[in-house]
Amino acid sequence: MLNKMEVVQKRRRNFIFAFRQSIPVMLGYIFLGIAFGLLLQDAGYSFWWALLSSVVIYAGSMQFVLVTLLTGGAGLLYAAIMTLFINGRHIFYGLSFVEKFKKMGKCYPYMIFSLTDETYSVLCGTKTPEDLNEDKVFFWISFLDHCYWILGSVIGAVAGSYITFDSTGIDFSMTALFIVIVVEQWQSTKSHFPAILGAVCGIVWLLLLGPDRFLLPALCSCVVILLIARGSSMKEQEAV
Amino acid sequence: MSFSVIHSLAMIAVVSICTMLLRAFPFLVFGGRKDVPELVRYLGAVLPASIMAVLVVYCLKEIQFQVLADWVPAILASLLVVILHVWKKNILLSITLGTICYMVLIQVVF
Numbered sequence: 001m002l003n004k005m006e007v008v009q010k011r012r013r014n015f016i017f018a019f020r021q022s023i024p025v026m027l028g029y030i031f032l033g034i035a036f037g038l039l040l041q042d043a044g045y046s047f048w049w050a051l052l053s054s055v056v057i058y059a060g061s062m063q064f065v066l067v068t069l070l071t072g073g074a075g076l077l078y079a080a081i082m083t084l085f086i087n088g089r090h091i092f093y094g095l096s097f098v099e100k101f102k103k104m105g106k107c108y109p110y111m112i113f114s115l116t117d118e119t120y121s122v123l124c125g126t127k128t129p130e131d132l133n134e135d136k137v138f139f140w141i142s143f144l145d146h147c148y149w150i151l152g153s154v155i156g157a158v159a160g161s162y163i164t165f166d167s168t169g170i171d172f173s174m175t176a177l178f179i180v181i182v183v184e185q186w187q188s189t190k191s192h193f194p195a196i197l198g199a200v201c202g203i204v205w206l207l208l209l210g211p212d213r214f215l216l217p218a219l220c221s222c223v224v225i226l227l228i229a230r231g232s233s234m235k236e237q238e239a240v
Numbered sequence: 241m242s243f244s245v246i247h248s249l250a251m252i253a254v255v256s257i258c259t260m261l262l263r264a265f266p267f268l269v270f271g272g273r274k275d276v277p278e279l280v281r282y283l284g285a286v287l288p289a290s291i292m293a294v295l296v297v298y299c300l301k302e303i304q305f306q307v308l309a310d311w312v313p314a315i316l317a318s319l320l321v322v323i324l325h326v327w328k329k330n331i332l333l334s335i336t337l338g339t340i341c342y343m344v345l346i347q348v349v350f
Contacts, residue, residue, distance in 0.1 A: 027332045035339070049248070056256040061295065066255055070248055079251050083258035089291050090259070092284030094266035102271060112264050169343035175299035175314075176321045176338040178292055183325045185289045194286040198293025211301040215294065222290040223283070230282055 014132050018140030021126050025118045026148045029060075033152020034159070035173040036063050041160030043071045050157035054150045059116060062086050063153075064174040085219045093120040100138075107139045114142040116149075117181070193229070198222055313345035 037050040053063055062083055069079050093115050094101075101111045115123075119142050126141065128134040186195055201221050205214035300318070304310045321338035328334070 024331070028335070031332060031336060045248070049252075053252055057252065057259055059255075059259050062255060062259060066251070069255075070251060074251075076247075076250055076254050080254050080258050083255045084262065086291075086295070087259050087262050089288045090262045091265045092280075092288065094263060095270065095280070095284055098267055098270050101267065112267055113260055115263050166347055169313075169346045170339060172314075172317060172342035173335055173339040175296065175318065176335040176342075178295045178299060179318055179321045179338070180325050180331055180334050182289070182292045182296055183322055185292060187326075189289060191286070192289075194289035195293045198290035199297060201290070202294040202297030206297060206301055214301070215298055218294050218297070219291065222294065223287065226283065226286050226290065227279075230279075 010131075010133070011136070014136040015140050017129070017132055018137045019144060021122055021137075022141050022144045022148070025122055025145045028118065029145060029148035030152035030155070032060055032173060032177060033149050033154075034156035035170050036060070036067070037153040037156020037158070038160045038170055039064065039067045039156075040070075040153075041157045043067055045070070045157075047154055047157035050153040051150065054153040058114060058146060058149060059087055059090075060118075060149070061174065061177065064171070081216065085216060088219075089117075090115065093117075096120075096124065104135050104139070107135065111138065111142055114146050116145065119145045194222075194226065197225055201225070309346070309350035313342055313350060316345060317342035 033054065036054075037047065040050045040053070041047070053066065057063055057066070065082060065086055066079075068074075069082065074082075094112065097111070097115070101108055104111055122141055122145070123138060126137065128137050182195060186192060189195075198218075201218045202214070205218040205221070208214070209217065296318075300314055303314050317338050320341050321334050324337055325331075325334040
């Protein structure tokens with residue numbers, strides 16, 4: 001009997017610890033989710049669409065782009081290519097957790113599915129106390145983050161149909177999110193070359209091709225130039 | 241509503257599957273191996289900063305610099321986000337105040 005109570009208590013402590021870790025994401029996701037839900041609702045889609053997108057896609061910046069793809073009548077192939085480029089960075093997040101997630105048994109697929117920018121950074125920064133179960137803590141953090149995102153987007157979509165305030169300009173929250181991430185990356189890295197390269201490539205291709213077609217060439221040229229830059233810096237090292 | 245339900249569903253499915261594949265990619269490729277190739281690690285370290293900078297340009301792509309009411313709110317609100325974030329380092333605060341500032345500027349001021 002006592003043993004059973006200990007198990008329940010330990011479970012609860014795993015959950016509470018995970019909840020504390022997830023609080024910064026909770027605030028951000030609910031707010032951004034509301035912005036997404038409002039946008040989708042403004043575009044003429046009822047809250048079921050927001051719910052569905054947030055459950056099965058679960059990628060903040062891509063879902064904002066999704067709204068423009070849906071309203072702009074984009075083709076499926078174009079949507080696929082945009083997703084590969086915009087979410088391409090996700091390829092690199094998993095690299096840090098290949099060993100860890102493999103050991104998590106039935107949670108393994110969900111942990112991979114739910115590895116967003118924010119969940120990635122929280123998991124990287126989580127130091128689980130020794131008396132707790134790290135696998136359970138990781139799962140709860142990922143799951144709670146997902147719930148916040150779904151909750152926010154549904155609130156946004158539902159509130160959007162009842163509260164009638166002028167939401168013109170709320171899409172700036174996506175711009176603000178990206179700017180915040182750029183600032184954070186800028187401060188946490190020594191070399192600012194990649195960020196400057198991205199801005200320059202973006203602006204140059206925008207001027208050359210215009211707003212509708214510049215994104216893919218800009219991203220491709222970033223990859224190529226970064227690879228060339230690495231090749232030349234390796235040669236310099238070899239020469240020394 | 242002027243959209244095709246099937247096309248919208250298909251698009252959500254496409255975006256969802258592509259996102260899943262991207263997230264699963266390192267696990268599919270390196271799940272069975274211990275060390276990750278150096279080139280992949282290098283891109284993993286430098287590419288995110290480039291991508292996010294391009295995405296900021298993507299968000300601001302529709303700005304017309306001939307129209308004052310178009311670029312002044314966007315530039316002012318962007319600067320506010322940068323300043324707030326460098327100063328307070330609070331994601332929620334930077335995004336909320338930046339967005340409110342932008343909305344007030346385009347709805348009330350300009």
